[in-house]
Amino acid sequence: MTAVDDRPTTEVGTARVRKEDQRLITGRTKWTDNIQLPGMLHLAMVRSPFAHANIGAIDTTAAQDAEGVVAVFTGKDLADDQGVNINAWPITPDQLTPTHLPVAVERVACAGEIVAVVVARSAAAARDAAELVDVEWAELPAVLDLKEAAADAVLAHPDLGTNKSALWRLDSAEQGSGGDVDEAIAKARESGIVIEREYRQQRLIPAFMEPRSTVVDPTGEQLVVWSSTQVPHILRFALAATTGVPESKIRVIAPDVGGGFGGKLQTTPEEFATFAVARRLGKPCKYTETRSETMISCHHGRDQWQKLTLSAEKDGTVTGLKVELLADLGAYVAIVGGGVPVLGAWMFNSIYKFPAYQFNCQTVLTNKTWVDAYRGAGRPEATFAIERMMDELAAEVGADPIAIREKNWITHEEFPFTTVAGMTYDSGNYEAATAKALELFGYDELREEQRRRRESGDPVQLGIGVSTFTEMCGLAPSRVLGSLSYGAGGWESASIRMLATGTVEVVSGATPHGQGHETAWSQIVADRLGVPFENVEVLHGDTQVAPKGLDTYGSRSLVVGGEAIVRAADKVIEKARPIAAHLLEASVDDIEFESGRFTVKGTDQGMGLTDLALAAFTCHNFPEGVEPNLDADATYDPVAFSFPHGTHLCAMEVDTETGATTMRKYVCVDDIGTIINPLIVEGQVHGGLVQGIAQALWEEAVFDDQGTLVSGSFVDYTLPTSADTISFVTDHTSSPSTTNTLGTKGVGEAGTIASTPAVVNAVVDAIRHLGIDDIQMPCTPERVWRAIQSAGESSGGSVPEQAQEHFAAGGLNQDPGAGSPEPPTASTTAGENA
Amino acid sequence: MIPVAFDYVAPESVEDALAALAEAGDEGKVLAGGQSLLPVLRMRLNAPERVIDLSRIANLRGVCEDGDHIVVGAMTTHHEVAHDPLIRDHAAVLAEAASTVADPQIRHRGTLGGALAHADPAGDLGAPVLALDAELVVTGMGGERRVPATEFFTDLFETAVGDGELLTAIRIPKHTGWGGAYEKFVRVSHQWSIVGVAAVVKGSGGTVEQAKIGLTNMGSTPLRASAAEAALAGASGEAIAAAAAKAADGTTPPSDLNGASDYRAHLARVLTRRAVDRALGA
């Protein structure tokens, strides 16, 4: 054995570099689109250019005749066995849920819906032929604006009779967790403060870097599906449940998956269509989307109007909060669908002790891309609203925004604390996180600089934004999900297999796509079983290898899946204990286990766990009646959520001449309980922050009045680059969770949830003295400038819903049936620039 | 996504390229650096039958002096333009603008001639070329003609390059000793300019003697800010700001996701003041 002098005494808490990096940094990767199988065919989708239309005749003759084309299928052709895209969470018993067919048959309800599938020997041939499919469209009136949709003047689905899908409500007086919010507001109108605001949560696009891809191989006894998905287990369930193929005949594999952020928490029309076509043709089939297809067809996130009424006493003590949401579902109720805004129901009260609370959420159908989970899913929206409102309250009272929060937050002595929404927070220390953040930030110095700039009328003003947040993560206790009519449980599964040669296989039902599970799980198991970190292999993402699992989303992997691993490891030890006793010729009661060794109490006799694995393999000398197997499975159903929290502080400079905003400093101190791997945690925080900051400043999915997504590529959907962001100061306080053995809380979404309000609060703070109390997100330079021009009269205003053409050198040539394109101009030295 | 199929030729001389163009007629498309054309082809916004690649024509690339001019070959890349000592000395604003085009990888392949011929009003290179009073050398079967930059850009994506002609070089009068600055306004760094201002300024001691201002994305073509230029002559201090306030006079800037027309006009005024101040060394 090599010396292991450098080995840390415990793996948990060590900044291990990741096991999974090696293949990713050398290009030795297995993205779904890398898969090539003998005889594999390629799919191209024919998609609707219209937001709402009846499908007339589809002429596929020309496409069928094109070179290399094997088949063309319309929705009608696939109707009998294509399955259906499911909604797993009807939020009310009477929720209206339009049927969502993978390939539309009679009508499309949003642009980008698939109406036909072309199958050819190459992707290029399939794409060429897709343009030869001639669809007779009968355009229908489309409803695109969320508020207009709620008025039901134009219907997204005429047969439903309304666009309103479901109304979900939580009232603290009704459920007995607090007072009557209307009474609190009425009282405050007489003798206190009432703040009323309406905020827009713009529509976002998850924009994971790997476009989605699906390969289906029907050539074996099982149908093997590789897909770029966060949820292989749920995909297998959905395919089996809706296509009639027995679940045991379907194997789903999520190989290397290039990001998700909720965007791959879906069972997609493309997956169902590829599955159906491969079954029909009996040949391996691949579909890989283009980025343009990702943007229009991948589910979007957020998209709410938030009407908020906050009542307080004159000193800033909050007495009530009433929330009225309008949430855009898009054209269909996606897998979590209306559940996403509902997840915010327990979070608008955040870290505060509000005596009365009411949450109302009306979900609404429109003729736009469907909406579902995007990093944070319901909680960023809630956190944004309350943290903006607390700043507004501070401004109204004339208090520092930190002080107003301190007046209202739960103090650390008060945990566990049951909130006005009915959630019990197990642990937290908001004072500690805030104190540390203020110090790291240099809060007082920056406030002083802000004052100087205001006094001197500096064209570049400075603003400071505060966000003290908490979130609930670790989806989820199954009984809670059951009480909410969610279609599945919230448990997670793990298996540990002790191999004869001393290495350990850990099978996890959680399915990573960048989070570093292989490394973190190895650290947990190394400590628990006393085996070297390197000797642990983590297996996941294949329903044949990891047959039980509920996958990765909602910051659940560690707090639920990690706990399952701990329990499986403990079972391994308990299974090994009698065998150790037998081999060491001692009583089981005298056997102790520590650091990978069983020893006999009071003696120097002992043997390693891995020696026992070999003994189980040979089984030459085994106790009577004990099975020769140390392996163990565990399925863990969490008893509660975990509640990470933190204090984020942001300084923004605002160029009052142009409206341009520049981040000056960002500090966050998060309490995520026990940290397994600080390096991975830091990465999660950084990435989360940038996604949240991007919502505040840059990103928005914009549709024109025809229902066309105009921010439909990376040219117009403006993701930030390294040059647009800064280096953040991240730190931690720790109050370990009491709801799991490891004391951990989730971290995957924290940065995204907390940062958006911190940034917007900072931008507003920079120019509040000019009479401005809101800028609609994203806070573009133009919106900031307009707000300054109108001294707050306009908080944002509308944006021209069109993108500039940069690549239109020669006119549209996409659909030869749609009229003759302008001839390309031979004379220009086209090319160049970008 | 994959382009529609096309034929490809890569001539090794301008003569061969012109012959290939003539043969292809309306069905041909010239490929320079390809950094805008390739996305066009991939998204099937255009489907030429024949692509004529100029990258094998060695003498279209490079920078040289010709008396009181510098001559930049059409196929000189943005990266080369940004780093070329002659351009930095005699046409600094062009080097600066080229260094802001898209991103490093694009600048390694994209070319000055290609960008100008593509004539995207949001492209960064039309404004400095206008401000520098450059001439564009257009070559056809009948020989060369020189088109003043002010006459080169005729409309959105349209130029004075005629059927069967190629843009082969850019001739720039030396602006030795003039200050230059390109102010580019974007929301995220890899974005096309919302507005850009190229200022070329002769002056000293904080006083402008002569200023030439090119505007990016303030209309369907790059534009000169003539009213501001006139007002800038002899200006200093507050008068520069007042003159810059005329930068958007006579323009009809576009309205889109990234800025409504009036906002662009406002940006042009602010950026003109900043560009002139910087070019003047203020």
Added chain:
Amino acid sequence: MTRISVKVDGVRYSDDVEPRTLLVHYLRETLGKVGTVVGCDTSNCGACTVHVDGRSVKSCNMLAVQADGREVTTIEGIATDGGLHPMQQAFHECHALQCGYCTPGMIMQAIDLVGENPDASEEEIREGMEGNLCRCTGYQNIVRAVQQAAGVMAGQAASSSQAGE
């Protein structure tokens, strides 16, 4: 079909390609160099970045026929003598990747950047990487990795130039 000869990661290849074939598709589908990936169709994301004749380009924004006679280096060709390139090592050590999809392009661009500007400041690194989108890391650890690798590469350059004297 057009015949091209191209050297990729040190190996000479000669193939007939359709002129419309993008370089990235030639690398992935004809040569099996699937380490280089496609992330967008507008040349914004940079995931497909490779080196052509030593400089970084976006291989989705170049035709395979344009690579005729040129030398292409991909993420699969930068490790030497069985060891990682310092940039790969730095990405690993600094946790500069999560899902890893943007990583090949990031590493290839970062090598180009450090080659051109060995002493790049944080700001210069951030601007030099502006053509590569990452959705996971927030860029901070990528910047750190480029800084770390620049130091290592400078050290290697110094020692190899000494060795050559």
